[in-house]
Amino acid sequence: EVQLVESGGGLVQPGRSLRLSCAASGFTFDDYAMHWVRQVPGKGLEWVSGISWDSTYIDYADSVKGRFTISRDNAKSSLYLEMNSLRPEDTALYYCAKLHSATMIPDAFDMWGQGRMVTVSS
Amino acid sequence: QSVLTQPPSVSGAPGQRVTISCTGSSSNVGAGYDVHWYQLLPGTAPKLLIYANTNRPSGVPDRFSGSKSGTSASLAITGLQAEDEADFYCQSYDSSLSAWVFGGGTKLTVL
Numbered sequence: 094e095v096q097l098v099e100s101g102g103g104l105v106q107p108g109r110s111l112r113l114s115c116a117a118s119g120f121t122f123d124d125y126a127m128h129w130v131r132q133v134p135g136k137g138l139e140w141v142s143g144i145s146w147d148s149t150y151i152d153y154a155d156s157v158k159g160r161f162t163i164s165r166d167n168a169k170s171s172l173y174l175e176m177n178s179l180r181p182e183d184t185a186l187y188y189c190a191k192l193h194s195a196t197m198i199p200d201a202f203d204m205w206g207q208g209r210m211v212t213v214s215s
Numbered sequence: 216q217s218v219l220t221q222p223p224s225v226s227g228a229p230g231q232r233v234t235i236s237c238t239g240s241s242s243n244v245g246a247g248y249d250v251h252w253y254q255l256l257p258g259t260a261p262k263l264l265i266y267a268n269t270n271r272p273s274g275v276p277d278r279f280s281g282s283k284s285g286t287s288a289s290l291a292i293t294g295l296q297a298e299d300e301a302d303f304y305c306q307s308y309d310s311s312l313s314a315w316v317f318g319g320g321t322k323l324t325v326l
Contacts, residue, residue, distance in 0.1 A: 097260075128315070137217055138253075138261075138304050140315040154314055188261065199308030199315070201251035201266035207259065 095119030097189045097206035104212045105179055113209055115172040115189030120204075123147075123167035126192040128202060129174050131185035131211075141187070142174065146195040157183075179213045186210050218243060219305050219318035226324040227295045235321045237288045237305030243316060245286035248308040252281055252290045255302040255320075264303070265290060292323070300325045 101113040113129070128143040142153045142163040151163055162175040172189055187209050190202035220238040227233040237250060244250055252265040263272050265281035268288060280291045288307075292299055305318040 130315075137319045138306075138317040140317065143315070152313065155312075190261075193266065199248050201249070201263055201306070202253075202261075203263045203266065203272065205261040 099206045099209035102209035102211045110177045113174040117170040122170035127172045130188045133185045217319035218316040221318035221321045224322045232293045235290045242311040243309040250288035
């Protein structure tokens with residue numbers, strides 16, 4: 094079965110760190126770029142970060158640049174998001190999403206995970 | 216404030232046709248970047264509905280169709296069914312922001 098399964102997340106205090114993981118199965122993971130997209134409860138979708146198939150090209154939304162780090166391990170078919178200096182406004186449901194392409198060209202996200210909630214609160 | 220503008224809500228009776236608009240600008244939709252559409256149902260993974268403006272992935276019913284013109288795009292749903300009730304988002308790329316961008320989402324209610 095083709096799927097993306099996120100793990101990690103939870104409740105964390107402002108200023109602390111958290112790591113999200115995304116396990117891929119059912120497709121050739123290293124053929125595609127991968128991204129993180131988040132949704133604040135009751136709000137819309139926001140792109141967070143993306144990484145090309147070979148990790149040579151990485152990009153971040155301005156709202157997380159310098160605090161979040163995306164990475165991947167193709168041998169483990171896994172995607173990661175290291176989140177540091179977390180703020181209350183980072184509270185959201187974080188989705189792992191597969192891009193329709195291998196490189197970071199503007200394209201569609203053709204597969205998504207079910208999401209993992211991250212709550213930043215004291 | 217989302218980069219792409221969608222109506223907050225639309226509604227229609229079963230069997231009717233509804234459209235959802237997505238308005239961008241010269242740095243995204245108007246610059247020629249493709250528009251894609253997603254369906255979000257509570258508790259489930261988002262689903263790609265339309266890619267590259269007009270194309271349906273396999274398994275998506277032909278009741279769903281997309282179009283694009285200038286700085287705007289639209290999603291049309293014909294033959295409305297109760298199970299179509301969901302949130303719909305458009306997405307493109309913005310060259311000024313160097314970012315993948317989304318609309319604010321539209322809630323479809325089937326009356």
